[in-house]
């Protein structure tokens with residue numbers, strides 16, 4: 011096992027914070043989210059002797075008299091469930107065969123991270139706990155595991171039974187690292203090339219990377235001439251990834267799906283890229299055999315990354331077409347620097363303005379107004395990832411020396427922009443420096459409007475008119491209804507925008523007795 015892998019497994023299993031489960035629920039035997047290949051047993055009663063006996067029937071609420079039945083009547087038989095991703099397990103449900111004759115009356119439970127090293131669930135005296143099983147063949151029994159255990163694999167050991175050791179099971183708990191991450195619209199997808207599989211017959215299938223989410227009905231398709239096609243998913247902040255899933259092209263007359271693919275992953279599109287490997291070898295994933303069935307792979311070696319690329323290596327049809335998903339542990343709480351939640355409960359997405367070069371068209375000295383503070387490089391404070399609303403952490407825009415003050419950030423390259431979140435300070439609640447409070451408070455009340463522009467043109471001059479035109483306008487917020495005086499202002503662009511430079515212009519109210527106005531930008535965050 012590589013060092014990196016051990017570190018990740020430790021991250022997955024030892025961080026108690028990740029295991030704060032607010033809710034314990036059935037983990038997928040009943041719903042069949044746990045597929046038949048994830049269930050195995052020490053032995054099974056041959057299907058040809060009893061066709062209602064199969065490991066795949068070891069599911070609570072299974073129909074008829076279906077169940078898993080051990081081959082032998084022995085107290086050392088077990089049925090094993092691979093949960094795919096580590097779970098915190100707080101209980102189990104068990105049921106007999108519902109045939110009036112066969113059920114398990116007592117059992118033990120063991121669990122494992124790797125299906126190799128096993129531990130038993132113990133009782134308060136540190137002995138293997140003997141769970142009371144069922145009392146008839148059909149009623150469902152629930153047993154708590156008082157101190158939840160963490161594992162990916164779970165075994166039920168049949169210790170005693172009535173008739174025959176036959177059972178149905180379900181596992182209760184939570185899996186914080188089995189959440190879908192490649193969800194539209196947050197996860198961004200791109201590809202080496204794109205093509206519509208057949209424009210004339212299926213004009214609704216775009217074949218673009220945007221159609222590659224598992225939730226769509228189409229798929230992404232590469233061009234036929236693409237020698238090394240790939241599909242890339244950006245999950246946002248570097249995240250522990252535990253599984254991938256693929257589907258074929260849905261609504262299309264012809265058959266198109268990927269049968270084999272490789273994966274590589276990185277934190278930046280410029281690399282370094284790592285090939286996903288198991289036991290030291292690059293791993294080739296076997297994928298789909300039809301249009302609609304989702305095929306999922308759980309990683310034996312979870313990894314942490316922001317970008318994941320699928321490289322189709324073999325496919326059905328003239329070009330590779332696929333839908334893809336990624337699963338892992340989404341971030342809870344505050345996003346790491348460089349990412350933001352646009353709405354309170356939305357996932358962390360990249361703040362494309364973070365740490366970028368910024369500029370204000372106003373080179374005045376702030377000393378007179380803000381005491382000891384010197385204004386050098388102050389434009390940068392709006393993109394330093396620090397939302398602290400102390401004025402010393404913020405950028406000030408005002409009209410002392412320019413009539414049209416604006417702040418600008420260079421995003422580095424032309425990029426789509428969907429909106430901007432601005433954290434402001436309103437001159438209130440400042441613990442120190444009360445004179446600052448009063449003057450700034452008035453200046454800020456003179457502010458009438460903040461307008462956001464996106465342009466491919468760089469302006470370091472006072473000629474803001476060239477930028478401040480309708481076609482470059484993303485959106486604005488005004489003092490009407492106090493919208494401008496919120497701590498956090500969200501401006502969603504009125505139309506899709508694309509550009510390298512983002513501008514914020516401040517305007518004052520004409521009818522105030524003082525014509526001096528200020529806007530204090532503590533942080534400006536932009537998202538695609």
Ligand SMILES: *[C@@H]1O[C@H](CO)[C@@H](O)[C@H](O)[C@H]1NC(C)=O
Pocket residue numbers: 248275276277284314315316
């Ligand atoms: C990505 O960055 C995280 C730290 O945020 C690091 O733990 C991880 O190993 C990196 N992954 C790759 C693929 O470089």
Ligand SMILES: *[C@@H]1O[C@H](CO)[C@@H](O)[C@H](O)[C@H]1NC(C)=O
Pocket residue numbers: 283284285292
């Ligand atoms: C990943 O796999 C590709 C194709 O097999 C290979 O060319 C490349 O060198 C590999 N990268 C690493 C980092 O091993």
Ligand SMILES: *[C@@H]1O[C@H](CO)[C@@H](O)[C@H](O)[C@H]1NC(C)=O
Pocket residue numbers: 238271272292293294321323
């Ligand atoms: C995919 O992985 C296989 C090994 O399983 C390797 O032979 C092949 O070169 C890889 N292809 C790409 C495109 O990375």
Ligand SMILES: *[C@@H]1O[C@H](CO)[C@@H](O)[C@H](O)[C@H]1NC(C)=O
Pocket residue numbers: 398399400402403
């Ligand atoms: C904000 O910055 C000020 C001055 O640097 C500091 O005293 C204060 O503790 C900071 N507040 C937070 C919430 O970090």
